[in-house]
Amino acid sequence: MxxxxxxxxxxxxxxxxxxxxxxxxxxxxxxxxxxxxxxxxxxxxxxxxxxxxxxxxxxxxxxxxxxxxxxxxxxxxxxxxxxxxxxxxxxxxxxxxxxxxxxxxxxxxxxxxxxxxxxxxxxxxxxxxxxxxxxxxxxxxxxxxxVSDIAAKHELIEAFISGARQIGVPRTGDFNGAAQEGAGYYQLTxxxxxxxxxxxxxxxxxxxxxxxxxxxxxxxxxxxxxxxxxxxxxxxxxxxxxxxxxxxxxxxxxxxxxxxxxxxxxxxxxxxxxxxxxxxxxxxxxxxxxNLQDHLQIRLGYECSKPITTNDQLNSWFGQAGMGLEWLMRRTGPLAVGINQGGCFMRALKDANGRPVAATPDIQFHVATLSADMAGGKVHPYSGFTMSVCQLRPESRGHxxxxxxxxxxxxxxxPNYLATELDRATTVAGVKAARAIAEAPAMRPYVKREVKPGADAASDADLLEFCRNNGATIFHPxxxxxxxxxxxxxxxxxxxxxxxxxxxxxxxxxxxxxxxxxxxxxxxxxxxxxxxxxxxxxxxxxxxxxxxxxxx
The missing domain is CATH 3.50.50.60 (FAD/NAD(P)-binding domain)
Incomplete structure (x- = not known):
């Protein structure tokens, strides 16, 4: 050499x-x-x-x-x-x-x-x-x-997309087309x-x-x-x-x-x-x-009212066998999808008159039909799902x-996350938008309880503190x-x-x-x-x- x-x-x-x-x-x-x-x-x-x-x-x-x-x-x-x-x-x-x-x-x-x-x-x-x-x-x-579609629609993701529509975010079939704004399924590599x-x-x-x-x-x-x-x-x-x-x-x-x-x-x-x-x-x-920049991810965890989550499959030998068999026979199912299936791009931060501050989406959702304490962690023993939000264009800069x-x-x-007022306000607005979708009529039948941040986090100050204590990278430095x-x-x-x-x-x-x-x-x-x-x-x-x- x-x-x-x-x-x-x-x-x-x-x-x-x-x-x-x-x-x-x-x-x-x-x-x-x-x-x-x-x-x-x-x-x-x-x-x-x-x-x-x-x-x-x-x-x-x-x-x-x-x-x-x-x-x-x-x-x-x-x-x-x-x-x-x-x-x-x-x-x-x-x-x-x-x-x-x-x-x-x-x-x-x-x-x-x-x-x-x-x-x-x-x-x-x-x-x-x-x-x-x-x-x-x-x-x-x-x-x-x-680049492939997720083969099968999921009841929980469908409810999320409908809940997003009920708070004003349209359904979309292509986040990479003429416009990004909307809620739908991700395509995967x-x-x-x-x-x-x-x-x-x-x-x-x-x-x-x-x-x-x-x-x-x-x-x-x-x-x-x-x-x-x-x-x-x-x-x-x-x-x-x-x-x-x-x-x-x-x-x-x-x-x-x-x-x-x-x-x-x-x-x-x-x-x-x-x-x-x-x-x-x-x-x-x-x-x-x-000039170091990254997307800060805030994960909201929920217990699901129905046993339809990936948690349920992973927490049972029968469910694991079914997942494996589906992948072996058809190359589909949770093994072929990974973690996040649903997504949403929306304008969450509003001014005093309730109008969006940004001209284009400022928040992205990653919706997973499972829940764990952290990305890649062991799933919870109950039926669970996760809605993660991140501010799309942070002002904060690290080194x-x-x-x-x-x-x-x-x-x-x-990383110097949340160093500016815009970043703090937008991130809190994203958490509140996730809560609004969870409370929408389409989602209510699926939400047994909000595990994180939980009912005690009520004010904007509470939510910001939750973000500081729980925020993590979404892997985009x-x-x-x-x-x-x-x-x-x-x-x-x-x-x-x-x-x-x-x-x-x-x-x-x-x-x-x-x-x-x-x-x-x-x-x-x-x-x-x-x-x-x-x-x-x-x-x-x-x-x-x-x-x-x-x-x-």
């Missing part, structure tokens, strides 16, 4: 990295190395949709990060699972396929990021998507990332009862190509520079330090925690931090690790900063290497790191602002678009060289 040289080195085989490696290696003349810190994705629990509950705590396939104590969450540390295997977090996530709102991407473009408006990015969503419904103006039918991670979608077809090298259990430790040009990556594998070099570019896709961590370890970041850690400054970029020279040591992670042209931006609109050559960041850390929804589909889109930009830049450089030689 020390004597080998590649065209591209992709760091991180996650939601974006697998796309980069798969697409770039389509050109047989392009040599690609993909480095992944975790092992191969062999576990059945990765590929079985309901296995999300197992991988949530796996030390083998999950980084199992914890934030620093958050003063806005009463000093609590928040558990942050992140994927550590081929497919990254797409191998352990909740499978929900959501893109966000048109306005999210138009806002990116308005911030000065040319080429990132909704009309610019929609073709890349379509290119990546293999939707079982087929192709139309908003969807792709034959892309590698398979599954195919014929199996998870479709980006490793399954993009690496399986590519992994036998002679121009693609995939190295697992390979932890990137620092970038190698020649002056201010990235020319390689040093990584630890099997207890040995190794170095791989590249002719064209290093592509960082290690995620919103580890992409800024690796930049900082390599001498790119805030000067004061680097000097305090004794790291020579390659290029000062004060925004590396700043990621190294505190060790060892890449295996987690950096400081401070973003923004720590954000795109832009201002002094705190880390990458430009072509995802190239400012001030150095041969280096891009292609993952959710490059998002300038968090999208209004789940982040897996946008990460795939960003990587698809990055491949086109990389190829365009290569052609432009070749054309410029030819022109220069002709003039000479």
């Amino acid at each position: 020390r004597d080998e040289e590649f065209d591209y080195i992709v760091v991180g085989a996650g939601s974006a990295g697998c796309v980069l490696a798969g697409r770039l290696s389509e050109d047989p003349a392009t040599r690609v190395l993909l480095l992944e810190a975790g092992p191969v994705d062999r576990s059945l629990w990765i590929h079985l949709p309901i296995g999300y509950g197992k991988t949530m705590w796996s030390p083998t396939y999950n980084w199992r990060f914890e934030t620093d104590p958050d003063p806005n969450m009463n000093g609590r540390r928040i558990y942050w699972p992140r994927g550590k295997t081929l497919g990254g977090s797409s191998s352990i996530n909740g499978l929900i396929y959501i893109r966000g709102q048109r306005e999210d991407y138009d806002h990116w473009a308005a911030l000065g990021n040319a080429g990132w408006g909704y009309d610019d990015v929609l073709p890349y969503f379509i290119r990546s998507e293999g939707n079982q419904r087929g192709a139309n103006a908003f969807h792709g039918g034959d892309g590698p990332l398979k 599954t195919h014929k009862g199996w998870r479709c991670s980006t490793a399954k979608a993009y690496l399986v077809p590519a992994r036998h190509r002679p121009n693609l090298r995939i190295e697992t259990d390979a932890l990137a430790s620092r970038l190698v520079f020649d002056g201010r040009r990235a020319v390689g990556v040093s990584y630890r594998q099997g207890g040995e330090m190794k170095t791989a070099r590249c002719r064209a570019e290093v592509l960082l896709s290690a995620g919103s925690i580890q992409s800024p961590q690796l930049l900082q370890l390599s001498g790119i970041g805030p000067r004061a931090l680097l000097e305090r850690m004794g790291i020579p400054v390659v290029h000062e970029l004060p925004g590396v690790g700043e 990621v900063r190294i505190r060790s020279l060892d890449a295996a040591e987690p950096p400081e992670m401070q 973003t923004g720590t290497c954000r795109m832009g042209s201002d002094p705190l931006a880390v990458v430009d609109a072509r995802l190239r790191v400012h001030g150095v050559a041969g280096l891009r960041v292609v993952d959710c850390s490059a998002m300038p602002t968090l999208v209004s929804g789940n982040t897996n589909a946008p990460a795939v889109m960003m990587a698809e678009k990055a491949v086109d930009m990389i190829r365009e830049d290569v052609r432009a450089a070749a054309a410029a060289t030819t022109t220069s030689e002709t003039k000479t």
Whole structure:
């Protein structure tokens, strides 16, 4: 390996990295190395949709990060699972396929990021998507990332959708179509009862190509520079330090925690931090690790009046056998769905006159036909279900900063949840909206009692305190290497790191602002678009060289 040289080195085989490696290696003349810190994705629990509950705590396939104590969450540390295997977090996530709102991407473009408006990015969503419904103006039918409907309607989800309609939220069949607002069933990144991670979608077809090298259990430790040009990556594998070099570019896709961590370890970041850690400054970029954003999830738990929940199935040997048999015979049922089935996007925060404050949905629901003390935890012994709400566009900003020279040591992670009045008010409004749906006529026959937050939480102050004591991540950290042209931006609109050559960041850390929804589909889109930009830049450089030689 020390004597080998590649065209591209992709760091991180996650939601974006697998796309980069798969697409770039389509050109047989392009040599690609993909480095992944975790092992191969062999576990059945990765590929079985309901296995999300197992991988949530796996030390083998999950980084199992914890934030620093958050003063806005009463000093609590928040558990942050992140994927550590081929497919990254797409191998352990909740499978929900959501893109966000048109306005999210138009806002990116308005911030000065040319080429990132909704009309610019929609073709890349379509290119990546293999939707079982087929192709139309908003969807792709034959892309590698398979997207499927939940096969069977559920009585409890139907009641939730009807309850949402009764408080003014229409039913929708497509959260990723012309408009996001509405209540309905999620589509999932599954195919014929199996998870479709980006490793399954993009690496399986590519992994036998002679121009693609995939190295697992390979932890990137620092970038190698020649002056201010990235020319390689040093990584630890099997207890040995190794170095791989590249002719064209290093592509960082290690995620919103580890992409800024690796930049900082390599001498790119805030000067004061680097000097305090004794790291020579390659290029000062004060925004590396700043601008951290995440969706804060508030889980409301209910005891159901009818024994129709997944709790009931999981708490009985007969029910478990039935679930297994349904999956084996038809590849359907709870094992093929995962956790959350129903969703809702609505405008929850109202002004003094009762009018929505936001022009587009500001709250997202995830509705599960089971209940547990935490995501991925053991289900309760009673019939239960969960309504989770999160504010879609938080104003709060946190940071990621190294505190060790060892890449295996987690950096400081401070989300700074609920730091602004808008975030606090919107989150409380989301909890109250969930309660309103639970109290709607369609839902009343199914609600035996509200377990959390419970009847004692009556005032807005009570609900805010409940949110501080119980809020958790919904697994969408973003923004720590954000795109832009201002002094705190880390990458430009072509995802190239400012001030150095041969280096891009292609993952959710490059998002300038968090999208209004789940982040897996946008990460795939960003990587698809990055491949086109990389190829365009290569052609432009070749054309410029030819022109220069002709003039000479």
